[in-house]
Amino acid sequence: MVQSKSPKWQLRWRCGRWWWKVFKLLLKIPLVIGLLLSVVVLYRAFTASTPASTLDILNNAQTAGVDDGLKMERAHRLAGALRISTISYEPGKQETGELLKLHRYLEKEFPAVHNCSFVKREIINVYSLLYTVTGTSPDKLPYMLASHLDVVPADPEHWEVDPFSGKIVNNTYIYGRGTIDDKGGVLGILEALEYLIKKGERPQRSFFIAFGHDEEVSGKQGAQEIARVLLKRGVDRLDFVLDEGYTVTRYIFPGTRKHVALVGVSEKGYLTLELSVNGSPGHSSFPPWESAIGILSEAITKLEKNKLPSMFGTGPERSTFEYLAPHVGFLHRLLYSNMWLFSGFMARIMEKEALSNAYVRTTSAITVFHGGIKENVVPAHAKATINHRVHPSQTISEVIEFDKRTIDDPRVEIKVKASKEAHTVSPYGPDDVQFNLIARSIYQTFDDVVVIPGVLIANTDTRWYLGLSSHLYRFFPTVIYPQDTNRYHGIDERISIDNYQQAVSFYYRVMKNADLIIGHVASTTAHQQREL
Numbered sequence: 001m002v003q004s005k006s007p008k009w010q011l012r013w014r015c016g017r018w019w020w021k022v023f024k025l026l027l028k029i030p031l032v033i034g035l036l037l038s039v040v041v042l043y044r045a046f047t048a049s050t051p052a053s054t055l056d057i058l059n060n061a062q063t064a065g066v067d068d069g070l071k072m073e074r075a076h077r078l079a080g081a082l083r084i085s086t087i088s089y090e091p092g093k094q095e096t097g098e099l100l101k102l103h104r105y106l107e108k109e110f111p112a113v114h115n116c117s118f119v120k121r122e123i124i125n126v127y128s129l130l131y132t133v134t135g136t137s138p139d140k141l142p143y144m145l146a147s148h149l150d151v152v153p154a155d156p157e158h159w160e161v162d163p164f165s166g167k168i169v170n171n172t173y174i175y176g177r178g179t180i181d182d183k184g185g186v187l188g189i190l191e192a193l194e195y196l197i198k199k200g201e202r203p204q205r206s207f208f209i210a211f212g213h214d215e216e217v218s219g220k221q222g223a224q225e226i227a228r229v230l231l232k233r234g235v236d237r238l239d240f241v242l243d244e245g246y247t248v249t250r251y252i253f254p255g256t257r258k259h260v261a262l263v264g265v266s267e268k269g270y271l272t273l274e275l276s277v278n279g280s281p282g283h284s285s286f287p288p289w290e291s292a293i294g295i296l297s298e299a300i301t302k303l304e305k306n307k308l309p310s311m312f313g314t315g316p317e318r319s320t321f322e323y324l325a326p327h328v329g330f331l332h333r334l335l336y337s338n339m340w341l342f343s344g345f346m347a348r349i350m351e352k353e354a355l356s357n358a359y360v361r362t363t364s365a366i367t368v369f370h371g372g373i374k375e376n377v378v379p380a381h382a383k384a385t386i387n388h389r390v391h392p393s394q395t396i397s398e399v400i401e402f403d404k405r406t407i408d409d410p411r412v413e414i415k416v417k418a419s420k421e422a423h424t425v426s427p428y429g430p431d432d433v434q435f436n437l438i439a440r441s442i443y444q445t446f447d448d449v450v451v452i453p454g455v456l457i458a459n460t461d462t463r464w465y466l467g468l469s470s471h472l473y474r475f476f477p478t479v480i481y482p483q484d485t486n487r488y489h490g491i492d493e494r495i496s497i498d499n500y501q502q503a504v505s506f507y508y509r510v511m512k513n514a515d516l517i518i519g520h521v522a523s524t525t526a527h528q529q530r531e532l
């Protein structure tokens with residue numbers, strides 16, 4: 001005989017089943033979320049695309065570069081400039097005689113530029129140079145090409161050749177301090193203009209060529225003065241500024257064998273702090289428990305051990321990877337096109353290498369340390385310098401606050417020696433005429449290349465030109481491989497003859513393409529026209 005369940009028991013059974021269903025449903029929620037996330041991640045990966053210019057006039061342009069015949073001659077001209085040691089040691093301490101020698105060298109080597117009726121050369125603040133190229137349509141906004149004449153010092157030890165001998169090795173590479181930073185830019189721009197003038201051409205658009213003389217020690221005497229002179233003349237609006245910066249890279253971005261041209265659309269901020277400690281001086285035979293050097297060392301160790309937080313993915317570096325996504329293998333594409341989900345994971349990988357770490361956060365470099373005068377004297381003071389390069393999503397005051405909190409010692413005095421917030425981001429969308437003019441000139445010059453925007457981790461003279469234009473780009477047209485990154489300010493700085501030829505072609509194309517887009521360029525004011 002089947003015994004029927006009591007109503008009370010039946011109710012409990014039903015309730016139990018109901019809760020079991022809810023429980024089972026709850027278990028499925030992570031599954032559903034996982035499934036939805038996967039769909040979004042895959043969808044974004046499959047639909048990733050590098051925004052292409054919407055300007056047909058640029059897309060269809062087939063602008064030719066400069067002739068190949070003069071390649072070796074051009075290489076020797078750059079080598080000659082590298083023999084002039086225009087070193088900047090610190091603000092106010094520069095090889096000024098060498099700067100003047102470089103002026104004379106440029107004048108002699110680029111006769112067409114220096115004797116042309118529509119090119120005016122001016123010396124600014126004794127050592128910087130400003131060229132005004134007056135086009136046939138001075139009613140259109142002019143632009144500016146910039147580079148710098150000075151270089152950082154070079155210790156000849158460990159170099160393959162003397163850094164100031166301007167040697168061409170194996171008929172392939174031009175070696176010397178300044179090849180990629182930044183005499184390649186100076187000579188490259190002048191070569192392009194020399195070529196254009198010798199061909200009997202004259203640009204439609206006016207442009208300036210600005211060569212500061214102290215970029216490596218702040219640019220205050222050079223680029224700042226150039227900007228002041230222009231502003232005083234009413235030239236307060238430039239269509240765009242193109243200065244040194246990133247390059248075409250190869251094998252630096254994981255996931256692709258393509259050339260990747262990174263155009264700096266912003267640059268990190270700059271903050272130099274002086275940390276100092278006043279301790280108890282005295283005889284080293286009965287030293288104090290803590291010395292000025294000891295206290296300061298501890299503060300510095302804390303700063304080195306405690307990195308600033310990752311800001312990766314919160315600034316324009318997000319676009320860097322989104323632009324690159326369609327050109328990498330599938331796994332990398334999943335990551336690059338889904339920074340909203342994977343930026344934390346990517347940051348953890350990138351922070352393992354010094355170069356990519358600089359892309360992730362504000363960096364802290366201890367660059368100077370002073371303390372002590374004699375082996376048996378406990379010094380009264382110790383001083384150190386810390387140089388931060390500030391991520392665009394962070395402010396100078398946030399970084400100072402972070403340092404204070406990290407050091408957490410009132411005996412350590414912190415003084416700001418120099419500071420500059422990260423630069424505002426210049427436009428770079430598919431509709432941006434100026435960005436796409438530079439991008440198109442890159443596409444025309446380098447094979448199998450993808451152009452992407454980036455934040456420059458170092459600093460340039462563009463800081464002084466921020467008030468002159470809303471479109472500032474930082475790019476030097478050469479190719480850099482992973483083993484080359486340490487050549488900047490390092491040993492065996494060099495450029496290949498072929499890459500240098502490409503640099504000249506690139507600058508020439510910028511001049512030609514700038515005229516192509518003249519219909520899209522805003523007009524100058526009547527006052528500005530008088531100056532052009």
Ligand SMILES: CCCCCCCC/C=C\CCCCCCCC(=O)NCC(=O)O
Binds near residue numbers: 181215249252457
């Ligand atoms: C995911 C990381 C991407 C980084 C790719 C970098 C590839 C190119 C390597 C280095 C470029 C460095 C540019 C250097 C410009 C130099 C300007 C300069 O020296 N300024 C002075 C200063 O900053 O102190």
Ligand SMILES: [Zn+2]
Binds near residue numbers: 148181182215244
């Ligand atoms: Zn430089």
Ligand SMILES: [Zn+2]
Binds near residue numbers: 152181216489
């Ligand atoms: Zn430099």
